[in-house]
Amino acid sequence: MINQDTIVALATPSGAGAIAVIRLSGNDAITIAESQFKSVSGKQLIKQQTHTIHLGHIIDGEKTIDEVLLSIFKNPNSYTGENVVEISCHGSNYIQQEIIQLFLRKGCRMATxxxxxxxxxxxxxxxxxQAEAVADLISSDNEASHQIAMQQMRGGFSSEISKLREELLNFASLIELELDFAEEDVEFADRTQFNDLVERIRFVLKRLIDSFAVGNVIKNGIPVAIVGEPNVGKSTLLNALLNEERAIVSDIAGTTRDTIEDEISIGGIGFRFIDTAGIRETKDVVESIGIKKTFEKIDQAQVVIYLFDASDFKTSIGTFQIEIEKIKNKYPQKPLLVIANKIDKVSDEERRKLDIALSKVENSNSISLSAKIGVGVDMLKEKLLSFVNTGALRNNDTIVTNSRHYDSLLKAFEEIDKVKHGLDTGLSGDLLAIDIRQALYHFGEITGEITNDDLLGNIFANFCIGK
Known part of the structure; x- marks a missing residue:
């Protein structure tokens, strides 16, 4: 499948900037680059050491396109394992395209x-x-997703899987060997040791599978819906969390008629906050559509914040309790955070009564704050962070974030369960071998020992050009 031609692409984001990097890779990368590069010192690139940088000019006949720094990485000690050249030029769109077009005319092909x-x-x-982790690293937008991608790219996840696969493969070989001596009724694979290995594999697989719940939200961010009646301060709270005037705030009920979304990082975890239209009975057609979208966003959210006006608690307690029960009954599995806003407008006595009322709300967390003056906003952030189990991250345990890996782990776990059942029931070696082969197959899918062109096409199609 691997092509031997030389490819070229812009490795930095498109558009004008201070500098741009153009990358070539292939057996002839250095030769092609040298044909259009004039070193200020007169050096021949092909004779230079790997991992060296050279100052010179990219030329097209008598025309000088740009003064550049050219880096050489010789095979096999390069990113691709081939000869690689990286050209750091000035970031003009015109210069970038001129250099790329020049190398395309000289025999390169545009990289996919x-x-x-x-x-x-x-x-x-x-x-x-590890290759998939490269894409995750590029797209990481918070500390936690960056840390997970770095760990995976360094081989933390694949080394754990490869070790288990190697041990299982050793036992599989012994069981296969037994089949060759079936008439002599001998056992090469110690069933007690094999049973211990299977138990250990089941434990590791279960831990990795369970980590996906955390890894998925770390990678993709945690959607948080802010809901409540009109004019209770939902947009003000969003602005306070983002520390900017993202949503329009006014005293007119129903100002927010559509959902507004924005994302921030709290403790290294991405949270995507969704400010929704106020929930109430209305004849306004546009506002009704906004309220319908509110419930759609609650469906998509993983955490729900119900906000109410603490200064109006006495008159709104009936509606407050009804809406809370609706959300709890419809979304029993979603964390619900009940927030009393505008506490700067209530007396100490009213605050005590409010705290008592909030403590009686079952299956929910509750806090009091003032979004307008910023009191309690940090406490809200801490509460949101507590919904995410980041213990594994702090302990540098492997966390699965890739849905393809998750699917293969589930299938491997299913086959290992069959092997365990077979050992417990005295299943014959030939039938055990079938289940072991299937488990090995799913392990190999993760690290790429077993792959196909369609799978590779699907994975690398999601990469950016130049990487």
């Missing part, structure tokens, strides 16, 4: 999405899970 990393995988520089 993720082709540099695909070549790194095919040349054994990365396994498949």
């Amino acid at each position: 999405a993720g082709e540099f990393t695909l070549r790194a995988f095919l040349n054994g520089k990365l396994d498949l899970s």
Whole structure:
């Protein structure tokens, strides 16, 4: 599948900037680059050491396109495992295109999405899970997702899987060997040791599978819906969380008629807050559509914040209790955070009564704050962070964030369960071997020992051009 031609692409984001990096990879990358590069010192690139940088000019005949720094990485000690050249030029769109077009005329081909990393995988520089981590690292937008991607790219996840696969493969070989001596009724694989290995594999797989619930929200962010009646301060709370005037705030009930979304990082975890239209009975057609969208956003959210006006608590307690019960009954599995807003407008006595009333709300967390003056907003952030189990992250345990890996782990766990059942019931070696082979197959899918062109195409199609 691997092509031997030389590919070229812009490795930095498109558009004008201070500098841009253009990358070439392939057996002829250095030769092609040298044909259009004039070193200020007169050096020949092909004779230079790997991992060196050279100052010179990119030329097209008599025309000088730009003064550049050219970096050389010779195979196999490069990202792709091939000869690689990276040209740091000035970030003009015109210069970028002139250089790329020049190399296309000189025999390069435009790289497809993720082709540099695909070549790194095919040349054994990365396994498949590490290659996927490259894309996750590029798209990481908070500390936690960055940390997980770095751990996976360094091989933390794949090394754990590869070790289990190797041990299982050793026992599989012994059981297969027994089949060759079936008439002599001998056992090469110690069933007690094998049973211990299967139990250990089940434990590790279960831990990795369970980590996906945390890993998925860390990677994609946690959607939080802010709901409540009109004019209770939902938009003010969103602005306080974001520390900017993101949503329009007014004393007119029903100002927010559509959902407003924005994301911030709290403790390294991404939270996507959704400010929704106020829930109430209305004949306004536009506002009714906004209220309908509110319930759609609650469906999509993983955490629900119900906000009410603490200064109007006495008159709104009936509605407050009804709406809380509706949300709890419809979404029993979602964390519900009840917030009393505008506490700067209530007396100490009213605050005590409010706290008593909130303590009686079952299956929910509750806090009091004032979004307008910022009191209690930090407490809200701490409460939201507590909904995410980041203990594994702090302990540097492996966390699964990739749905493809999750699917393969589930299938591997199912096959290992069959092996365990077979050992417990004295299943014959030939039938055990079938289940073991299937488990090994699913392990291999994760790291890329077992793959196909369609799978690789789907994975690398999601990469950016130039990586």
